[in-house]
Amino acid sequence: MGERVQAALSEARLLPANDEPPIRESALGTYSTPRRLVIHVPVLLAQQPDKIEEIVGPPVKVAVDAEGDYTRAAESFAQKNSVPLKDLTRVITPKGEYLALRKTTRGRPAREILPEILPQAILGLTFPKSMYWTEKSAPRFVRPIRWVLAVLGEGKQAKPVDFEILGVKSGDFTFGHRAKSARPLRVAGFMDYTKKLAQAHVEIDPARRRASFIREAQALVEKASLKIVQDEWLADWIANSTEWPRPMLGGFEERFLHLPREILITVMRDHQKYFAVEDGQGNLRPHFVAVLNMDSDARGLIRQGHERVLTARFRDAEFFWNADQKKTLLERGLLLHTITFQSGLGSYANKVARMAKVARVIFEALQEKKLVAPHEWENVFSAVDLCKADLTTQMVQEFPELQGVVGGLYAKAQGRSDEVATAIYDHYLPLGPEGQSPRTLVGALVSLADKLDSVVAGFAVEHQPTSSGDPFALRRQGNGIIKVLLEFKISISLWSLIQKFHEYLAGHAEEGILTEVPWSRTLPAVHEFFRERLEYYLENIRCFRYDTVRAVLAAAASWDNPLDATERVEALESLRGGEDFEAVCAAAKRIRNILTKSATVADWRPGEVDTSLLKEPQEIELDQAYRGIAGEVARYREERQYRQALEAISTLRPAVDRFFDKVLVMAEDREIRQNRLRLLKKLDELFAGIADFAEIAQKQ
Amino acid sequence: MPPRDKSPRKVAGPLTFQAMLFRLSEFWARQGCVIALPYDVEVGAGTMCPETFLRVLGPEPWRVAYVQPSRRPADGRYGENPNRLLKHTQMQVILKPPPERIQDVYLESLGALGIDIRHHDIRFEEDNWEAPTLGAWGIGWQVMLDGLEITQFTYFQQSGGVDLEPISVELTYGLERIAAFLQNVEDVYEVRWNETVTYGDMRRTEELEFSVYDFESAGAATCRKLLDLYEAEAARLLDEYPRNRSEEQDKAPKRDVAMISSITLSQQRFPLRKVYDLCLKCSHLFNILDARGAISVTERVALIARVRKLACEVSAIYLERQPAAEASA
Structure with a gap:
C-alpha cells in the first residue's frame, strides 16, 4: 500500500519535487497490525505547485498576415485556450516559428486532492486472497473495511480528510485494542495517533513488536537459565498476528518429555505457535513461551488456558504414540495394501515393492564400482520395506508433516539399527531444491527409490506435469533425485537405471496396476523430464551460466549421468572468461557452421586426414597440434579430468587462429576441401566429448 | 503451575x-x-x-x-x-x-x-x-x-x-x-x-x-456401491426437473400459458431437498471411505467433483425457483 500511496501522491505532485528518489522512498512509513494498515507521510506539500505549460499553436506564417496582424487561425488558437490575443508569444522550433502561449494552472490544495486519490490507492491494493462484502461487483479487500482514519497535519493544524470507501466515511478516529477500548479514539496527527494507540495497547510497528517480545521472552527464560529454541518463522508469524505482544512462560508436565523432540516442537510451534524452551545442552525443558496479545494475565487465567490446551495436545500425541506402538512397523507394513497410493499405481504395498526393485538396481550399480559392500543391502532393504509403514499410524494421520520422521522414531523405539531408522527418518528429503538431503547413503538410496518410482510410474499413468500444473509434484521429486545424486556423488547412468526399472515394471504389471502403459511414449518423456530437471538444477540452484549448462547438455557425450555432466559443467565454467578458451569456443562455432552449413553432402568423405594433402603451413600446424593433444584429451576425459582436458584443448588456440586466418576450407580442389573438412570434423569430435562449445554465447 | x-x-x-x-x-x-x-x-x-x-x-x-x-x-x-x-x-x-x-x-x-x-x-x-x-x-x-x-x-x-x-x-x-x-x-x-x-x-x-x-467394519465395496446408488438416484431426479427453457417460453407466452404454468407448477413440486439429502449421503459415504484410507489422491479429486456437481445443481435449481417462490408467497 505504501508504494501505491507514494505513487499516487507523487503523480498528484504533492511530494517535495526536488528530493532525491532515495530520500523520498525512505520518507514514507508503513506499519500494520492484524486490524489495521498504516501509512505515514511525514512530508507533504499543502498545495500543488502551479503548473506552467507552454502550448504551441499554429505556425507564424499561417497565423500572422503580411501586415503583421493576427489571422483567423491565431484568434481561434487564443479562443480555444481562453486567453486574450495579447498574451500570445512566439517560439522557434526546428520546424519553424510558431505561435505559443504560456498557460498557468493554479495548484490545488492537498486537502482537495487527497479525497480523490486515496480511495483508489487503498482499494487498488491486491492480496493473495480477497473478498467482497458490500456487493459482488465492488472492489475487493482482504477483510471488510470497518473504519478509515485520514488526517492531514499535526497537532492543532490536524484536520480530517473526508472521503468514502465502500460506504465507510473517513474520519479522524481510530480504535484501540479490542479488550482495551471499545470507543473511538480521536487523533490529531501521527504523533498523537501512535501515542493514543500505545495507551490503548496497540503498537503499530511489527518490527518493534517483534523486537520487544523476543527481548522480553529471552529475559523470561534466562532467569531460569534456559533459552528459547530460535525460530524466525514463528517470530514473524507472532509479530504479524498481534497488536500488543507480551510473552508468558508456561509449563507442562515433565513426563511429556519422553516424547521425541520433533513431536513436541511440532505441537508447540505448528499447532500452538509457542516457542519451545531448552537448557544449555540443547535438551528440551518442560516449559514453553506463548506470546499473548495483551498486557497482563493478572488472574493467571490465560496461562492456565494455554497450559490446558498444550496438555491436551501432548496427551493426544502421547495417546497416538502409545496406541501406535501396539503394532510394530513390520506388522504395519502388512496394512499398506489397504492404503491407496495413486489410482492406476495400486496401494503403498505395491509402491514399496517397486521401490525395493529400484533400490536394488542402484545398489548393484554402486556395488560394481565398489562404492558399497554387499552386506549393506540388508539395511537398504529393511529401510525400504518399513519406510511407508508410518502412514498407518495415528501420529502421522494427526501430524502429516511428520511422515517419515515418525517412522524413523518408531523404528528406533522398536530396536531397529540407527542406519535403518535414520534412513526411514530422512527418506522424504530433500523437501525442496534448497532443502537438506538425507544424512546417510542408505537414506539417500531410499529417497532415490521413492522418488524414481513416483516419477517413472507417475509418467506411466499420465500424471506428468503440464504447462498448467504439476498436481503430483513430480518436478519436486525430479529435483530431489538430481540433488541427491549430485550431493552423494553417485555416478550412475540415470537412463540405464530407468530402462532396467521399466523392464521390471513391464514384466510385473498386476491387474489394474501399470497395465497398458504406452512405454514408447512414456520413456522419451521421462528422459526429457530429467534433462529439464538437470538443466533447472544446474542453472537455478547451482547458478552456473545458462550457456555453460546448455553446452554440456547438448554435447554428444550424454548427460544422463548427472554427476558426470555436472563435473563437465564445473570444468567448463572454471575456464570461462579465459582468453584462449573463449577463442577456441568461437572457433568451435565457426567449425560447426562450416560443417553444417557451408559443406554439402558432396563435400564430405569420411575417413582420416590425409597428411599428404595438407599444403598450407597453417593447416599442417593445426593437424600437428591436434595430434599432439588428441590422445591426452581422450585420456583426461576417460579419467573425468575435464578441466585438464579443456586446458589441453585451449592450447590449440594459436594454431586454430592462424588456420582460419590463412586457409580457405572450401577450396576449389575437391580432395583438398574434403581433407580440410575431415580435419575440422576431428576437432569437432574432440570438443563434443565434453561440451558443445558452439552453444557458448560469444562476447560481443 | x-x-x-x-x-x-x-x-x-x-x-x-x-x-x-x-x-x-x-x-x-x-x-x-x-x-x-x-x-x-x-x-x-x-x-x-x-x-x-x-x-x-x-x-x-x-x-x-x-x-x-x-x-x-x-x-x-x-x-x-x-x-x-x-x-x-x-x-x-x-x-x-x-x-x-x-x-x-x-x-x-x-x-x-x-x-x-x-x-x-x-x-x-x-x-x-x-x-x-x-x-x-x-x-x-x-x-x-x-x-x-x-x-x-x-x-x-x-x-x-x-x-x-x-x-x-x-x-x-x-x-x-x-x-x-x-x-x-x-x-x-x-x-x-x-x-x-x-x-x-x-x-x-x-x-x-x-x-x-x-x-x-465398514465394507469399502458396499460403501462405494451405496455412494453410486445415492448419486444415481439424485441424478435421475435431476434429469426429471423441468428446466426453464426461457427462449421457448418467450416465444410462446400467449399461445400456451397453460403449458408454462404447468412447468412452473412441476418446478415448484420438484423434490429438490431430497436431491440435496442424497448429495449429503454421498458426502458422508465419501468421508467413511476416506477414513478407511480407501481413497487415492486422484480418486479423491474425482469423488469430490461428483458430490460437488450434485451440490451445484441443487443450488442452481434453488436459485432458479426463487423468483417464482417469491411471487407465490
Missing part, C-alpha cells in the same frame, strides 16, 4: 453443556435469529444443513442459529481420546447480510457464556475456509481463546459454486471444547451435560460403535 483458580466464572458456577446451548440460543435469538432444529441427515458440519447451504443463496435476508451434531469419521477415537470426537456438536449461526459490528457481537456472545474478554487472550487468526464438496468457500478467521480454537468465523463468498449476493457470515462454535474450557475439565467425557449426567454418559458408547464401524 499456579494453583487453579480464582476464576469469576466459578461464582456463577460453570455452565453445563445444555445450559451453554440455552445461553447461546437465547443470545442469537435476541439478535433476530430463528432457532432451527438440528438436521436429520448425517452431515460433516453445520454448513451442510439446508438452513445454511440453501438459505445463503439468493437475496433474502436470513438469520438462523441451530445446534448441529456433525460427523467426521476420520476423527473417531473409539471414545478413548479425551479431546477427539467422531461426532461433535456445533452451534451454527448464519447472518445474512452480516451486520457491520459482527465481530463485536460475536465477542458479546462469549460474554453470554461468562467469558470476559478483558481477562482472556482472544485472537482472530487468519483462516480461510473451503468446502470443496459443496463448491463453497469464504474468508475469515479461526477464533482462539487462550490458545484454544473455539470458533470458525467466515464471510461466505461462494456456495454451490454460486457467488453470493449478499454475502453471509457464518459462526461455527465447537461446543465440546468451550464446555471443557468453562468447566475446567481435561477430558471431554467428564463434561457435565446437566447437573447429574455427563457427556460420557450420553455419548461414549456411540463414539465407540461408530468408530468400530467407520474404521473396521
Whole structure:
C-alpha cells in the first residue's frame, strides 16, 4: 500500500519535487497490525505547485498576415485556450516559428486532492486472497473495511480528510485494542495517533513488536537459565498476528518429555505457535513461551488456558504414540495394501515393492564400482520395506508433516539399527531444491527409490506435469533425485537405471496396476523430464551460466549421468572468461557452421586426414597440434579430468587462429576441401566429448 | 503451575453443556435469529444443513442459529481420546447480510457464556475456509481463546459454486471444547451435560460403535456401491426437473400459458431437498471411505467433483425457483 500511496501522491505532485528518489522512498512509513494498515507521510506539500505549460499553436506564417496582424487561425488558437490575443508569444522550433502561449494552472490544495486519490490507492491494493462484502461487483479487500482514519497535519493544524470507501466515511478516529477500548479514539496527527494507540495497547510497528517480545521472552527464560529454541518463522508469524505482544512462560508436565523432540516442537510451534524452551545442552525443558496479545494475565487465567490446551495436545500425541506402538512397523507394513497410493499405481504395498526393485538396481550399480559392500543391502532393504509403514499410524494421520520422521522414531523405539531408522527418518528429503538431503547413503538410496518410482510410474499413468500444473509434484521429486545424486556423488547412468526399472515394471504389471502403459511414449518423456530437471538444477540452484549448462547438455557425450555432466559443467565454467578458451569456443562455432552449413553432402568423405594433402603451413600446424593433444584429451576425459582436458584443448588456440586466418576450407580442389573438412570434423569430435562449445554465447 | 483458580466464572458456577446451548440460543435469538432444529441427515458440519447451504443463496435476508451434531469419521477415537470426537456438536449461526459490528457481537456472545474478554487472550487468526464438496468457500478467521480454537468465523463468498449476493457470515462454535474450557475439565467425557449426567454418559458408547464401524467394519465395496446408488438416484431426479427453457417460453407466452404454468407448477413440486439429502449421503459415504484410507489422491479429486456437481445443481435449481417462490408467497 505504501508504494501505491507514494505513487499516487507523487503523480498528484504533492511530494517535495526536488528530493532525491532515495530520500523520498525512505520518507514514507508503513506499519500494520492484524486490524489495521498504516501509512505515514511525514512530508507533504499543502498545495500543488502551479503548473506552467507552454502550448504551441499554429505556425507564424499561417497565423500572422503580411501586415503583421493576427489571422483567423491565431484568434481561434487564443479562443480555444481562453486567453486574450495579447498574451500570445512566439517560439522557434526546428520546424519553424510558431505561435505559443504560456498557460498557468493554479495548484490545488492537498486537502482537495487527497479525497480523490486515496480511495483508489487503498482499494487498488491486491492480496493473495480477497473478498467482497458490500456487493459482488465492488472492489475487493482482504477483510471488510470497518473504519478509515485520514488526517492531514499535526497537532492543532490536524484536520480530517473526508472521503468514502465502500460506504465507510473517513474520519479522524481510530480504535484501540479490542479488550482495551471499545470507543473511538480521536487523533490529531501521527504523533498523537501512535501515542493514543500505545495507551490503548496497540503498537503499530511489527518490527518493534517483534523486537520487544523476543527481548522480553529471552529475559523470561534466562532467569531460569534456559533459552528459547530460535525460530524466525514463528517470530514473524507472532509479530504479524498481534497488536500488543507480551510473552508468558508456561509449563507442562515433565513426563511429556519422553516424547521425541520433533513431536513436541511440532505441537508447540505448528499447532500452538509457542516457542519451545531448552537448557544449555540443547535438551528440551518442560516449559514453553506463548506470546499473548495483551498486557497482563493478572488472574493467571490465560496461562492456565494455554497450559490446558498444550496438555491436551501432548496427551493426544502421547495417546497416538502409545496406541501406535501396539503394532510394530513390520506388522504395519502388512496394512499398506489397504492404503491407496495413486489410482492406476495400486496401494503403498505395491509402491514399496517397486521401490525395493529400484533400490536394488542402484545398489548393484554402486556395488560394481565398489562404492558399497554387499552386506549393506540388508539395511537398504529393511529401510525400504518399513519406510511407508508410518502412514498407518495415528501420529502421522494427526501430524502429516511428520511422515517419515515418525517412522524413523518408531523404528528406533522398536530396536531397529540407527542406519535403518535414520534412513526411514530422512527418506522424504530433500523437501525442496534448497532443502537438506538425507544424512546417510542408505537414506539417500531410499529417497532415490521413492522418488524414481513416483516419477517413472507417475509418467506411466499420465500424471506428468503440464504447462498448467504439476498436481503430483513430480518436478519436486525430479529435483530431489538430481540433488541427491549430485550431493552423494553417485555416478550412475540415470537412463540405464530407468530402462532396467521399466523392464521390471513391464514384466510385473498386476491387474489394474501399470497395465497398458504406452512405454514408447512414456520413456522419451521421462528422459526429457530429467534433462529439464538437470538443466533447472544446474542453472537455478547451482547458478552456473545458462550457456555453460546448455553446452554440456547438448554435447554428444550424454548427460544422463548427472554427476558426470555436472563435473563437465564445473570444468567448463572454471575456464570461462579465459582468453584462449573463449577463442577456441568461437572457433568451435565457426567449425560447426562450416560443417553444417557451408559443406554439402558432396563435400564430405569420411575417413582420416590425409597428411599428404595438407599444403598450407597453417593447416599442417593445426593437424600437428591436434595430434599432439588428441590422445591426452581422450585420456583426461576417460579419467573425468575435464578441466585438464579443456586446458589441453585451449592450447590449440594459436594454431586454430592462424588456420582460419590463412586457409580457405572450401577450396576449389575437391580432395583438398574434403581433407580440410575431415580435419575440422576431428576437432569437432574432440570438443563434443565434453561440451558443445558452439552453444557458448560469444562476447560481443 | 499456579494453583487453579480464582476464576469469576466459578461464582456463577460453570455452565453445563445444555445450559451453554440455552445461553447461546437465547443470545442469537435476541439478535433476530430463528432457532432451527438440528438436521436429520448425517452431515460433516453445520454448513451442510439446508438452513445454511440453501438459505445463503439468493437475496433474502436470513438469520438462523441451530445446534448441529456433525460427523467426521476420520476423527473417531473409539471414545478413548479425551479431546477427539467422531461426532461433535456445533452451534451454527448464519447472518445474512452480516451486520457491520459482527465481530463485536460475536465477542458479546462469549460474554453470554461468562467469558470476559478483558481477562482472556482472544485472537482472530487468519483462516480461510473451503468446502470443496459443496463448491463453497469464504474468508475469515479461526477464533482462539487462550490458545484454544473455539470458533470458525467466515464471510461466505461462494456456495454451490454460486457467488453470493449478499454475502453471509457464518459462526461455527465447537461446543465440546468451550464446555471443557468453562468447566475446567481435561477430558471431554467428564463434561457435565446437566447437573447429574455427563457427556460420557450420553455419548461414549456411540463414539465407540461408530468408530468400530467407520474404521473396521465398514465394507469399502458396499460403501462405494451405496455412494453410486445415492448419486444415481439424485441424478435421475435431476434429469426429471423441468428446466426453464426461457427462449421457448418467450416465444410462446400467449399461445400456451397453460403449458408454462404447468412447468412452473412441476418446478415448484420438484423434490429438490431430497436431491440435496442424497448429495449429503454421498458426502458422508465419501468421508467413511476416506477414513478407511480407501481413497487415492486422484480418486479423491474425482469423488469430490461428483458430490460437488450434485451440490451445484441443487443450488442452481434453488436459485432458479426463487423468483417464482417469491411471487407465490
